[in-house]
Structures are given as structure tokens and as C-alpha cells.
Amino acid sequence: MLKSVRALFFCTLGLTFCAALSAHADEPIVIKFSHVVADNTPKGQGALLFKQLVEQRLEGKVKVEVYPSATLYGDANELDALRNNDVQMLAPSLAKFEQYTKQLQVFDLPFLFDDLEAVNRFQKRAKGRQLLRSMEDHNIVGLGYWHNGMKQLSATRALRVPGDAKGLSFRIQPSTVLEAQFSQVGASTQKLPFSEVFNALKSGQVQGAENPWSNIYSKKLHEVQPFISETNHGVLDYMLVSNSRFWYSIPHHIRTELEGIIDEVTYAVNKQAEADNQADRQHIIDSGRSQIISLTPEQRQAWRDAMQPVWAQFEEQIGKDVLKAAQTVNRKHRE
Numbered sequence: 001m002l003k004s005v006r007a008l009f010f011c012t013l014g015l016t017f018c019a020a021l022s023a024h025a026d027e028p029i030v031i032k033f034s035h036v037v038a039d040n041t042p043k044g045q046g047a048l049l050f051k052q053l054v055e056q057r058l059e060g061k062v063k064v065e066v067y068p069s070a071t072l073y074g075d076a077n078e079l080d081a082l083r084n085n086d087v088q089m090l091a092p093s094l095a096k097f098e099q100y101t102k103q104l105q106v107f108d109l110p111f112l113f114d115d116l117e118a119v120n121r122f123q124k125r126a127k128g129r130q131l132l133r134s135m136e137d138h139n140i141v142g143l144g145y146w147h148n149g150m151k152q153l154s155a156t157r158a159l160r161v162p163g164d165a166k167g168l169s170f171r172i173q174p175s176t177v178l179e180a181q182f183s184q185v186g187a188s189t190q191k192l193p194f195s196e197v198f199n200a201l202k203s204g205q206v207q208g209a210e211n212p213w214s215n216i217y218s219k220k221l222h223e224v225q226p227f228i229s230e231t232n233h234g235v236l237d238y239m240l241v242s243n244s245r246f247w248y249s250i251p252h253h254i255r256t257e258l259e260g261i262i263d264e265v266t267y268a269v270n271k272q273a274e275a276d277n278q279a280d281r282q283h284i285i286d287s288g289r290s291q292i293i294s295l296t297p298e299q300r301q302a303w304r305d306a307m308q309p310v311w312a313q314f315e316e317q318i319g320k321d322v323l324k325a326a327q328t329v330n331r332k333h334r335e
Contacts, residue, residue, distance in 0.1 A: 028063040029250060033089040034078055036070040036194050038218045042148055042276055043091050043238055044068050046269035053261045061254055075173075075193035083139045088246050091146055091238040095175040101134040102317040106326050108177035109314065110233050110307040114330045116150060116274060119235050127325035132239070141244040143259070144266040147273040149212030150232040154225035154290070156207045160299055162186075162306040170208040171197050178210075180310045181234075185303075194219075201225060212236050214273070217280035222290035229293045231303060240266070 031054070033047050051064035067073075073081045079096065081087045094107040106112070113119045122128045123145045132142030153159050155168055166186035172178040174191045182189050190206050194215075200206045201224040209221065215236070216222050240262065247255070284290055295303070315323055 028061055029254070031062060031064045031089050032067065032072070032087040033064055034067040034072040034081070034087045035091055036075055036078070037068065037215070039068050041214050041218050042269050042273035043146060045272060046091070046146055046265055049268060050261065050265045053265065054258065057261065058254065058257060062258070070193070070195045074195060079140070082241065082243050085243045085246055089240070089242050091240045093148070093173055094237050094239055095173040095178065097135060097140075097239065098175055100138045100140060101131075102314075103131055103134050103319055103322050104239075105175070105177045105314055106318050106322050107235055107237060108175050108181075109311055109318075109323075109326075110181045111304040112311065112326055113235055115232070116147060116235070118329045118331070119147070119237065120270070121329040122326050123237075125325065125329070127322055131322075135241075136244050139244045140241050141247050143240045143242060143247075143262050145270075146238040146240055146266060147270045148236040148238060149214060149273055149277040151210045151212055151234045151236050152216070152228050153231050153233065154209050154211065154216065154221060154228045156204075156226060158227045158291070158293055159208075159229040159231075160293060160295065161302050165208070168207045169205075170210065171200055171206045172210070177310060177314055180313055181307050184307045184310060197221065198224065210234065210236075212273075213277040213280040213284065217283050222284045222287060225290055227293060228284070228290050229295060231295065231300065233303060233307070 033050065035043055035047055037043050039045070039048065047066045047068070051066050054062050054064045067087075073087060075092075075096070078087070078090050078092065079100075082090050094104050097104045107119075113122070128145070132144070135142070153165075155165070155170075157164060157168070159165055162185040165182070169188045169190055170182050171192045172182070172189045173194075179189050187208070190200070192200055192206070197209060198219055198221060201209060201221060209225070210233070211221065216225075216228065222228065250258070281292070285292060311323065
């Protein structure tokens with residue numbers, strides 16, 4: 001019954017899309033896929049693989065146009081563009097959805113997930129799948145989770161214990177959770193688009209950042225950050241999303257084929273992301289431009305203890321059920 005109501009709801013909302021598709025039945029459906037990172041990142045490779053497979057299997061029916069490195073829309077306006085159907089597919093980091101749902105803030109909580117395998121388990125279970133549909137009231141539908149990797153802390157000074165971050169300014173994505181995270185260790189934050197991070201670090205506008213290895217290396221952040229602490233304190237993942245009205249207006253047989261391709265691409269992206277991060281970590285070591293600091297178990301626990309109060313701060317917004325589901329995916333469940 002609920003599925004029927006939902007289908008009717010989106011068909012009604014998407015009449016203009018349906019009419020457009022009918023009027024141009026012989027023309028391919030165009031999917032503009034915009035993103036803000038380089039082609040050689042996991043997300044960039046995923047977008048290109050999606051384009052390749054769609055045009056192999058749905059030739060003449062669907063055409064994919066990929067716009068990397070914020071060449072079409074940047075961090076600040078890509079979601080508005082999606083909701084207006086100026087683009088039809090994005091893969092923003094999960095932190096970007098805060099204004100549409102607070103539940104996805106769970107992915108920004110520091111030291112919540114022990115590793116990427118724990119993240120995988122959460123995203124595949126019922127609660128993680130439900131979150132993909134948490135923004136449909138805002139004309140955003142989630143199609144899958146794409147990994148980038150676990151985040152590391154980089155800075156102009158060595159960060160071994162939480163007190164080392166005091167007084168530094170860190171670039172963050174627009175996330176109140178991330179603001180609170182750095183506030184816990186006496187640091188300030190600046191919200192900046194990813195395309196501006198290199199220059200902000202180089203000029204000293206900010207002194208630190210948090211990124212997976214592949215982002216650090218692909219954008220050459222290691223060249224302007226002399227120290228990188230291997231904290232693995234959080235996850236930087238993306239949600240592959242589409243405009244809900246557009247997506248549900250696609251003929252069912254074509255949409256089913258697209259969903260199968262997305263599952264295939266998601267598997268490839270997530271497998272490659274970990275390989276890329278390990279390779280780029282080694283590239284950074286080989287460059288000699290930045291010192292990688294390996295924390296002792298005691299040092300990492302000190303960071304965890306310092307930042308963990310953020311969990312309680314956002315528990316009500318995120319939902320106790322979501323937070324509990326996320327905590328239970330670690331192999332050794334810890335409160």
C-alpha cells in the first residue's frame with residue numbers, strides 16, 4: 001500500500017518529466033553527473049565507469065555527461081542545481097546533506113566506526129538503507145553509498161595528542177558535527193569548498209584539514225601540510241543521489257537497468273577506494289613532502305576520549321536508534 005502511494009505521489013509530482021519523456025521518446029534521457037573532485041579519485045572514477053556502462057548497455061536510451069572538478073557546479077550550489085533538475089546526478093559527501101536530514105550526521109561523528117568494514121556493515125543493514133530515502137521530501141533520492149576513505153588529520157604542526165590541535169584553524173565541510181569535533185580539542189574551523197582547500201592551506205588561511213589519503217594526494221595537499229597524523233577518526237563517504245521527480249519519471253525498465261549498473265559501479269568504487277587510499281598513502285611517503293605520524297594506541301584513545309562527547313551532543317538530532325545501529329557494527333561493540 002505504501003509503495004503504491006509513494007509511486008502515485010512521485011508520478012503526480014513528476015508530470016512535467018513524464019510529459020517531457022513522452023514527447024521526446026526517440027531522444028535519449030540525459031543524465032548530467034556533476035562532482036567537485038578530480039577524475040583520478042574514487043568518485044571521479046566511479047562517475048566515468050557509470051557513464052561507460054550506461055552507454056554500453058543503454059545506448060540510444062540514456063546519455064551520461066560527466067562534469068568533474070566543479071566545472072559545472074561547486075560545493076555551494078550543486079544540491080540546489082539537483083533539486084531544480086539542472087543536473088540529474090551528484091555524489092556529495094554525506095556532510096553536505098545536513099540541511100535536509102539530521103540523521104546522516106551519524107557519519108560525521110568522530111571515532112564512531114572502527115574501520116571501513118564497520119561502515120560497510122552499517123550501510124548494508126536496514127537502518128543504513130533507510131537513510132537513502134530520508135530526503136525524498138526535499139526531492140532528493142539516494143541511490144547508493146560510495147566510499148572515499150577514512151579521514152586523517154593534516155596540519156602545520158605534528159598532531160600526536162589532542163592538545164596539539166589547540167589554536168589551529170581547520171578547514172571543514174559545512175557540518176555542525178565537524179565544528180563541534182574540533183571545538184572539543186580547542187581548534188577553530190572554517191567552512192570552505194573543496195576546490196579552495198589547497199590555496200587556503202598554502203596561504204595560511206587555515207592550518208589544517210581532514211581528508212582521506214586519496215584527496216590529500218590528488219589535490220597535492222601534502223605539499224602544503226608538513227604533517228599528517230594517521231587518525232582514521234572518521235569516514236568521508238558520498239551518497240549517490242538523483243532528483244526524485246526525475247528519477248521516478250524514468251520508465252521502469254530503464255530505471256531497473258540503471259539501478260543494476262549503480263550496484264555494479266558502487267561495488268567497484270568501494271573496492272577501488274581502499275586500494276587507492278593505500279597507494280596514495282605510499283605516494284605521499286615517497287614524495288618526502290609530508291611526515292606521516294603513526295599514533296600509538298594510547299594516543300589514538302586520547303583523541304577518541306576528547307572527541308566522543310560530540311556523540312551525546314547530537315544523539316537527539318540523529319536519533320537514538322540510528323546511533324545505536326551504528327555503534328553495534330564494530331566487531332567489538334563499545335559504548
